[in-house]
Amino acid sequence: MTDQLLLDELRAALPELRLLTEPDETEEYRKDETEFVPFGRPLAVAFPTSTQDVADIVRACARRQVPVVTRGGGSGLSGGANAVDGCIVIAMTGMDQVLEIDADNLVVVTQSGVITADLEKAVEAKGLLYPPDPASHELSCIGGNIAENAGGLRCVKYGVTRDYVLGLEVVLADGEVIRTGGRNVKDVMGYDLTRLLVGSEGTLGIITEATLKLRPLPAPKTTLLAFFPSVGQASEAVSRITAAGVTPVTLEMLDRHIIDAVESALHLGLDPGAGAMLMIESDAGGEVAARELDTAAEACRAAGATTLDRATDPDEADAMREARRKAHWSLQQLGQARTEDVSVPRSRLADLVEAIADISERHDMEIGVFGHAGDGNFHPCYITGHDDPRAEERTEAVRREVYTAVLALGGTITGEHGTGLTKKEFMQQQYGPRAVAAMRAIKAALDPDGILNPGKLLPD
Numbered sequence: 058m059t060d061q062l063l064l065d066e067l068r069a070a071l072p073e074l075r076l077l078t079e080p081d082e083t084e085e086y087r088k089d090e091t092e093f094v095p096f097g098r099p100l101a102v103a104f105p106t107s108t109q110d111v112a113d114i115v116r117a118c119a120r121r122q123v124p125v126v127t128r129g130g131g132s133g134l135s136g137g138a139n140a141v142d143g144c145i146v147i148a149m150t151g152m153d154q155v156l157e158i159d160a161d162n163l164v165v166v167t168q169s170g171v172i173t174a175d176l177e178k179a180v181e182a183k184g185l186l187y188p189p190d191p192a193s194h195e196l197s198c199i200g201g202n203i204a205e206n207a208g209g210l211r212c213v214k215y216g217v218t219r220d221y222v223l224g225l226e227v228v229l230a231d232g233e234v235i236r237t238g239g240r241n242v243k244d245v246m247g248y249d250l251t252r253l254l255v256g257s258e259g260t261l262g263i264i265t266e267a268t269l270k271l272r273p274l275p276a277p278k279t280t281l282l283a284f285f286p287s288v289g290q291a292s293e294a295v296s297r298i299t300a301a302g303v304t305p306v307t308l309e310m311l312d313r314h315i316i317d318a319v320e321s322a323l324h325l326g327l328d329p330g331a332g333a334m335l336m337i338e339s340d341a342g343g344e345v346a347a348r349e350l351d352t353a354a355e356a357c358r359a360a361g362a363t364t365l366d367r368a369t370d371p372d373e374a375d376a377m378r379e380a381r382r383k384a385h386w387s388l389q390q391l392g393q394a395r396t397e398d399v400s401v402p403r404s405r406l407a408d409l410v411e412a413i414a415d416i417s418e419r420h421d422m423e424i425g426v427f428g429h430a431g432d433g434n435f436h437p438c439y440i441t442g443h444d445d446p447r448a449e450e451r452t453e454a455v456r457r458e459v460y461t462a463v464l465a466l467g468g469t470i471t472g473e474h475g476t477g478l479t480k481k482e483f484m485q486q487q488y489g490p491r492a493v494a495a496m497r498a499i500k501a502a503l504d505p506d507g508i509l510n511p512g513k514l515l516p517d
Contacts (some may be wrong), residue, residue: 115263
């Protein structure tokens with residue numbers, strides 16, 4: 058009865074609101090792209106087009122203690138947007154307007170449902186750059202990127218999403234709306250609520266609008282691919298590039314599993330016998346970019362690179378870049394692929410790769426590795442056959458060992474994908490009970506009834 062009363066109230070209060078309630082209509086909004094993670098069946102999926110719509114929906118849910126799960130493009134890899142039974146899923150894709158590009162202050166104001174790639178194109182047309190660029194940028198929404206504190210291929214030079222969020226408009230758990238931050242470059246008034254909300258995965262509030270920092274558009278990227286007999290040698294090259302004082306805009310690594318999967322799926326002409334590949338890019342422009350890639354190439358040769366390919370034009374560079382962006386998709390063509398997200402200090406990359414290789418051998422499971430070598434953020438991928446009846450069980454055992462290895466190396470079990478459902482039980486192991494208790498206190502203060510994205514981020 059409560060469910061029907063809520064739906065009736067929403068339809069009466071928001072007659073223009075698109076509201077899906079039939080199971081076949083809501084099916085695609087039940088989960089993100091994470092394999093082997095539970096998800097529930099929502100009561101309804103709502104598509105607001107304004108902050109006021111979101112506030113009205115949340116206020117109605119709060120009165121009846123109905124949980125709310127916020128969703129963007131559904132490209133997440135931690136189960137953070139998975140529905141719970143009886144919830145209202147708020148799909149933000151209808152809030153897709155870039156509201157203002159302020160070139161004088163180097164900021165953009167955008168609704169949270171704007172696709173990341175669309176925002177990039179809008180500001181580039183004004184000669185500006187929004188640096189965060191997750192591999193899912195053609196699917197993911199800005200609000201989701203902020204909620205997960207997403208990374209991307211340019212992080213090694215420019216930083217992650219958090220570094221570009223100046224202000225937010227947020228609907229709280231009682232339906233009230235607050236604004237944090239603004240357009241000021243420097244602002245230290247009170248607690249930094251903006252940074253608290255970035256990465257909070259919809260558990261503290263629903264982001265409806267963001268004010269984001271921009272940069273002047275750099276020169277077109279120049280791209281170098283370096284192939285190595287082993288991942289260890291590629292890791293050594295990363296250390297040599299860093300030691301040489303070069304900060305490329307992109308420094309990505311693919312191991313042999315990923316190279317083979319990408320080449321099989323896309324036929325890009327990658328070296329089929331290589332044990333690892335580095336993609337190194339500079340956006341410094343002109344002679345500076347040429348010197349950066351020359352220095353990187355020298356470092357790669359010293360580490361044992363067998364082949365070096367430099368793009369001769371933007372189209373060739375785009376084709377090279379596609380190898381990295383399609384890594385996860387290419388693995389999925391081979392079987393079930395659970396993509397993880399871990400980070401270690403850059404000096405421990407080789408140790409991490411060695412540990413993963415040992416785990417792979419002991420469990421007889423193919424584990425591909427790719428990711429952001431320049432900042433120590435790797436994505437181990439656990440690959441099982443589509444017809445493997447023990448795929449979930451085997452994957453679970455392997456990922457637990459990988460997490461243990463990562464923590465022993467002084468790393469973190471998530472660098473950019475978020476905690477969601479997949480990693481919350483390991484939070485206390487990484488941070489300790491007192492830190493987790495502090496997080497619980499924050500959650501209780503902002504969402505005392507626990508209706509916002511329940512069961513996510515914090516351990517049970």
